[in-house]
Amino acid sequence: MADDWRNGGFGLYIHWPFCEAKCPYCDFNSHVSKKIDQKQWLTAYLSELRRAASETPGRVLNTIFFGGGTPSLMDPETVSDVIDEARALWHPSNDMEITLEANPGSVEAGRFAAYRDAGVNRISMGVQALNDEDLRRLGRIHTVTEARAAFDIARACFDRVSFDLIYARQHQTPEAWRTELNEALSMAVDHLSLYQLTIEDGTAFGDRYAVGKLRGLPEDDSAADMYLITQDICEANGLPAYEVSNHARAGAESQHNLTYWRYGDYVGIGPGAHGRVTLNAQRYATETYLNPQRWLDAAERGNGEKDRTLLSYEDQANEYLMMGMRISEGLNIDRWETLSGRKLPKNTIDHLSEIKMIEHSNDRLRATADGRAVLNAVIRELLS
Known part of the structure; x- marks a missing residue:
């Protein structure tokens, strides 16, 4: 079990916490700052990389x-130096995937060629809507025209480009979403991340919702229809769901995110970054300081990590199940049972199979299309 992480691989997550503006739906650790000393941040990143590598030689x-934040606001030289240091500290795989999240603003798009030259080979673009009125409601500072232009620039620089869209937005109908999704698929995209709008506490949308000022949100049935439309249209266009919210042509899946879902190890560096790292045959959950300045100060003192929690084998088994059931390939039953030290509950498996929520064949357990639509309930049953 000391080598269990090898089933999912090993990745590195770098969190850049700054944005030009804070979107009202966003609950990520992102901040608006007028002045950023990129050299100081680079020094901190490099220090943390070396610390992490010393534990995972x-x-x-x-x-x-x-990820971020908006990493496409990072100087290309900063990105390049981080990539070069990571390559020097660990053994880069022959087909290492290096993704940078980007917004479609003109400043970021103008840097795409420089990011490519730095070593980035995949862009994940936060488009969020192909409707200017909805972009305004979502607090986005780009237009649809700018998003399309940025996508074209990205496509010219990179073989792999993904973008995000949010559905179940204010005043959106299933038919409007169908039209918008077909428009997105016409853009020669090979990966789409398609998320239902969720209202999170502590966000501007959460505050408005609490006092009844966030109007026009679709009813549950309408949002469920949009989810089903998403599955049908993407499947018909050769981008099936390989994860609950992620769709890709064969071979275009996000390998980094698959590291999470396959329950591999990953180092998390930057404010609020989480990690899972196996050290001396023990697996730990790591967490860094959330506040950017506090993380920066701690990293400069030699350790930006806030907490390191030893995970029991039962914890690991539960996390593996929660992550593995999100992806279409499902989880390896033998691996789960080795981690947990017990068998999956036969009565639960039989019941969920009978009502066609899961498929259980050979050494794999996976959710069906119907099961993924109510995945949280399926996972609760399996963990009960």
């Missing part, structure tokens, strides 16, 4: 993911 690094 000799590993093959499969993926790097720059």
Whole structure:
């Protein structure tokens, strides 16, 4: 079990916490700052990389993911130096995937060629809507025209480009979503991340919703229809769901995110970044300081990590189940039972199979299309 992480691989997540503006639906650790000393941040990132590598020597690094925030506001030189250091500290895989999240603004798009030259080989773009009125409601500072232009620039620089869309937005109907999704699929995209709008506490939308000022949200049945429309249209266009909210042509799946869902190890660096790292045959959950300045100060002192929690084998088994059931390939039953030290509950498996929520064949357990639509309930049953 000391090598269980190898089933999912080894990745590196770098969190850049800054944005030009804070979107009202966003509950990520993102901040607006007028002045950012990129050299200081680079020094902190490099220090944390070296600390993490000293604990995980000799590993093959499969993926790097720059998330945020808005990493496309990072200087290309900063990105390049982080990539070069990671390559020097670990053994880069021959087909290492290096993803950078980007917004479709003109500043970020103008840097795409420089990011490519730095080593980035995949862009994940936060488009969110192909409707200017809805972009305004979502607090986005780009237009549809700018998003399309940025996508074209990205496509010219990178073989792999994904973008995000949010559905079940205010005043959106299932038919309007159908039209918008077909428009997105016409853009020669090979990966789409399609998320239902959720109202999170602590966000501007959450505050408005609490006082009854967030009007026009679709009813549950309408939102459920949009989910089903998403599955049908993407499947028909050759981008089936390989994860609950992610659709891709064969071979275009996000390898970094699959590291999470296959329950591999990953180092998390930057404010609020989480990680899962196996050290001396024990697996730990890691967490860094959330506040950017506090993380920066701690990293400069030699350790930006806030907490390190030892995970029991039962904890690991439960996390593996919760992650593995999200993907279409499902989870390996033998692996789960080795981690947990027990068998999956036969009565529950039989019941969920009978009502066609899961498929149980050979050494795999996976959710059906119907099961993924109510996945939280299926997972609760399996963990009960």
